[in-house]
Every structure is written in structure tokens, then in C-alpha cells.
Amino acid sequence: MELTPERLIAQLPNEPLRPVYLIAGPEPLRVLEAADAVRARARADGIDEREVFDADGRDADWNRLVQSFGAMSLFASRRLIEVRMPSAKPGKEGAEVISEFCAQAPQDVVLLITGDDWSRQHGGKWSEAVARVGHHAIAWALKPHELTEWVERRLRARGLRADRDAVERLVERVEGNLLAAGQEIDKLALLSDGQPIDLARMESYVADAARFDIFRLLDAALNGQGAHALRMLHGLRAEGEAVPALMGMLVMELQRIAALARVNAKGGNLASEFKAQRVWDSKQAVYRRALQRHDAARWEALLAEAGKVDRIAKGRPRIGEEPADAWLALERLLLAMSEQRGMQLLAKRAGG
Structure with missing residues (x-):
């Protein structure tokens, strides 16, 4: 069975x-x-x-x-x-x-x-x-109401008690990503003092536990908030993160936005593609703003640039791929995702 x-x-x-x-x-x-x-x-x-x-x-x-x-x-x-x-x-x-x-x-x-x-x-x-x-x-993908139940069970398994508003706040934050939800709950287990977690405490814990996390960094870049994205990137670097550890989620987001851009360019059903890409309703506005900033060709170019950054970070750059500093390469990529000006700078650098 x-x-x-x-x-x-x-x-x-x-x-x-x-x-x-x-x-x-x-x-x-x-x-x-x-x-x-x-x-x-x-x-x-x-x-x-x-x-x-x-x-x-x-x-x-x-x-x-x-x-x-x-x-x-x-x-x-x-x-x-x-x-x-x-x-x-x-x-x-x-x-x-x-x-x-x-x-x-x-x-x-x-x-x-x-x-x-x-x-x-x-x-x-x-x-x-x-x-x-x-x-x-x-392991079928969870529906929104199932995710709430899943989070509640996982909190209980970690010995944590949270009211429904606090649970819903956490569910909103992770937006269907179970890996992110599991990480947040593990952090809560370390931060909580055994007391019940209400909405205010959940917001405080989540903010303290992940003030510079990769999910918010990517949201900032897709929203066109280049300066904010770079500040969070500097925070991640200061906390000891390594560029290769950040690239998996970044590449996944670029693959998703590139797929959406291809459908959008052909006049396809964007709502259907949002569903196929498992983009929650609360996140769709972020992607729509990103699609207005760059066309499909540019998002494909940014995805290719992410591959270059990953190779540089792993010490395997191809001939002519600069800069050798992976952090600087990642900064330029995030700025290009966020702003037209950043895309122009990236194109200028590529052209020598």
C-alpha cells in the first residue's frame, strides 16, 4: 500500500x-x-x-x-x-x-x-x-493547509509550542519550502526558552535567526532592491557563509524566473506556469516585478552568469572568466538581477 x-x-x-x-x-x-x-x-x-x-x-x-x-x-x-x-x-x-x-x-x-x-x-x-x-x-507536494499541519507536527516533535497565528507566520515566511521550514524550526528549538511562542515572539525569533538569510536576499534582488540585497550578502559573508553554499538556491531561483520569462515572452498562460513552478500566490508579485525588469534573453544570460560565478567560487573558472573574486562576481550578478544599470555594467565587463 x-x-x-x-x-x-x-x-x-x-x-x-x-x-x-x-x-x-x-x-x-x-x-x-x-x-x-x-x-x-x-x-x-x-x-x-x-x-x-x-x-x-x-x-x-x-x-x-x-x-x-x-x-x-x-x-x-x-x-x-x-x-x-x-x-x-x-x-x-x-x-x-x-x-x-x-x-x-x-x-x-x-x-x-x-x-x-x-x-x-x-x-x-x-x-x-x-x-x-x-x-x-x-512525498507529494504539500498544499497550503497541509503545510500548516506539517509545521505544527514538526514543532511539537521538537518540543515547541506555538499558537496558530505564530504557525501561520512561519508558514508565510517559508512559502512552501519544506527545507527552509525545517531549518527555521531547528533554529527555533535553539532560541526558544521552552515558553509558548505567540505571533510576536515568532516574528522576533524569525527576524533574529535569519536576518541575512538567502531567501530574503533573493527576494530583495527579484524585487529590484539591489542595495538591500548587497547589504544582506555582506552580512552572510561576515557570518562565515561561503559562495558555493549560496549558489544552489540562487541558481534554482534563476531557473524558475527564466522559465516564467520564456512563457511570458510567448504570450503563454503565466498563471499556469506559476502553478507549475510552485510559486505561491503571495510570491507572484515579486516575480511579476522581476519579469518587467528584464526580458527572457536577459534572464537566460543571468542564469549563465550564475554558472560562471559558481565555477569561480569552486576554483574552476574558464579562460577569460573574471573577476577571480567569487564574492565580487556574486555582487555583480545580484546587482544585475536587481537593476537595469547593473545589467549594463555586467554586459560592459563581459565585453571587455
């Missing part, structure tokens, strides 16, 4: 390990935590040997996985074998391998399959085979 990741986590300590687990979906935090719970349950059963098989794309070597199923363990009586399948689509060969494993699961192997995506079209005989002998947990 299909479970939620949270249901799977709750059941794991109270039942024997199943031969196979499939955990997939578009919410990476829920997938990660459920997979971690399976790993922890395996360790509790004395399974210390773990193998990882990356099955990304059509070139996946499924025969190697079959050979691993049949190999004798050198160090332990049982093994945990993980199949990481980002698309959650094993293809014909992979589906056959997984189905055959489920039909005759080796006694010494626990199979954990994870994926970064899932839809009703992903399922098939292979996932049905998993459900018959194991567990199938899907």
Missing part, C-alpha cells in the same frame, strides 16, 4: 524490515528523512554494509545491480542496497530487475529505492511489486 513518508517513519520501529522500500516524490526533505529512517532501522538490525547504485539516465548498468544482489557479503550477513533513481523511472530493463527482485527477494538484502520525482504515470508493475512485498512511500 502507498504510505506517506511520515507514516512510514512511524511504522519502521514497530515492524520487521521489509525486503524493499520505494521512497520518491517532489519534496526532497520528506524523501530524505524517510530514507534516513530506513537506514537507521537497518543499522538497528545490525546491517552495517551498504552499497549505492546510481541509476540516472538510460545508461544505467542494471546488470551490475543484479550481480550485486547475488554476491555474497564479505563483512555482514545482510546488506542494504540503495538504488538512487532521480527521475523515478527505471525504464523497461530496470523495471524487470526490480520486479524480479520483489518476486524472489534475497534473504540477505534490503533494497531501498529513492527518487526525486513522482506522478501517477510513474507507477507500473514494478512499483506494484514493491508495494506487495515492501513499502511504497510518496
Whole structure:
């Protein structure tokens, strides 16, 4: 049967390990935590040997996985074998391998399959085979009211008490990003003195805990507040952040705005694309202002510039990519996102 990741986590300590687990979906935090719970349950059963098989794309070597199923363990009586399948689509060969494993699961192997995506079209005989002998947990994207409940449960799990207004304030802040919500709740656990958290205290804690965070920095840049974005960037630098740690979220936002800009340029349904890109209603005005500032070609250019900044930060710049200072390169990118003048300066620098 299909479970939620949270249901799977709750059941794991109270039942024997199943031969196979499939955990997939578009919410990476829920997938990660459920997979971690399976790993922890395996360790509790004395399974210390773990193998990882990356099955990304059509070139996946499924025969190697079959050979691993049949190999004798050198160090332990049982093994945990993980199949990481980002698309959650094993293809014909992979589906056959997984189905055959489920039909005759080796006694010494626990199979954990994870994926970064899932839809009703992903399922098939292979996932049905998993459900018959194991567990199938899907981390569907949470709806707004479900996020409120999720935040409340997570607060309680951390020993925190917050009234509904305080919870709603936190939900508004993270705007559907579970990773951000989890980080904020972890911060609250450190800051709270055990007293109930009302709206005023939540606003105070959130402001103190993340006064220079990457989410607000990106909001400032998309809103056209270049100076404010740079002040927050300087704050992050002073707090010891590194440029590579900031680039993942920045690139994700630029990919999202570039996709929106392409639809907008073609006169497409922007409201539908907002939904596809999982942009909440409260955030859409920010993106609309950004779309008015630059056209699709410029947002694509800024996305390419982010790749340059990332390479510089990691010490792998291409010939002719300057400046060598990753922080200065990131400042220029944020200013270009924020202001027409910044885009002109970036173009001038690129042209020498």
C-alpha cells in the first residue's frame, strides 16, 4: 500500500524490515528523512554494509545491480542496497530487475529505492511489486493547509509550542519550502526558552535567526532592491557563509524566473506556469516585478552568469572568466538581477 513518508517513519520501529522500500516524490526533505529512517532501522538490525547504485539516465548498468544482489557479503550477513533513481523511472530493463527482485527477494538484502520525482504515470508493475512485498512511500507536494499541519507536527516533535497565528507566520515566511521550514524550526528549538511562542515572539525569533538569510536576499534582488540585497550578502559573508553554499538556491531561483520569462515572452498562460513552478500566490508579485525588469534573453544570460560565478567560487573558472573574486562576481550578478544599470555594467565587463 502507498504510505506517506511520515507514516512510514512511524511504522519502521514497530515492524520487521521489509525486503524493499520505494521512497520518491517532489519534496526532497520528506524523501530524505524517510530514507534516513530506513537506514537507521537497518543499522538497528545490525546491517552495517551498504552499497549505492546510481541509476540516472538510460545508461544505467542494471546488470551490475543484479550481480550485486547475488554476491555474497564479505563483512555482514545482510546488506542494504540503495538504488538512487532521480527521475523515478527505471525504464523497461530496470523495471524487470526490480520486479524480479520483489518476486524472489534475497534473504540477505534490503533494497531501498529513492527518487526525486513522482506522478501517477510513474507507477507500473514494478512499483506494484514493491508495494506487495515492501513499502511504497510518496512525498507529494504539500498544499497550503497541509503545510500548516506539517509545521505544527514538526514543532511539537521538537518540543515547541506555538499558537496558530505564530504557525501561520512561519508558514508565510517559508512559502512552501519544506527545507527552509525545517531549518527555521531547528533554529527555533535553539532560541526558544521552552515558553509558548505567540505571533510576536515568532516574528522576533524569525527576524533574529535569519536576518541575512538567502531567501530574503533573493527576494530583495527579484524585487529590484539591489542595495538591500548587497547589504544582506555582506552580512552572510561576515557570518562565515561561503559562495558555493549560496549558489544552489540562487541558481534554482534563476531557473524558475527564466522559465516564467520564456512563457511570458510567448504570450503563454503565466498563471499556469506559476502553478507549475510552485510559486505561491503571495510570491507572484515579486516575480511579476522581476519579469518587467528584464526580458527572457536577459534572464537566460543571468542564469549563465550564475554558472560562471559558481565555477569561480569552486576554483574552476574558464579562460577569460573574471573577476577571480567569487564574492565580487556574486555582487555583480545580484546587482544585475536587481537593476537595469547593473545589467549594463555586467554586459560592459563581459565585453571587455
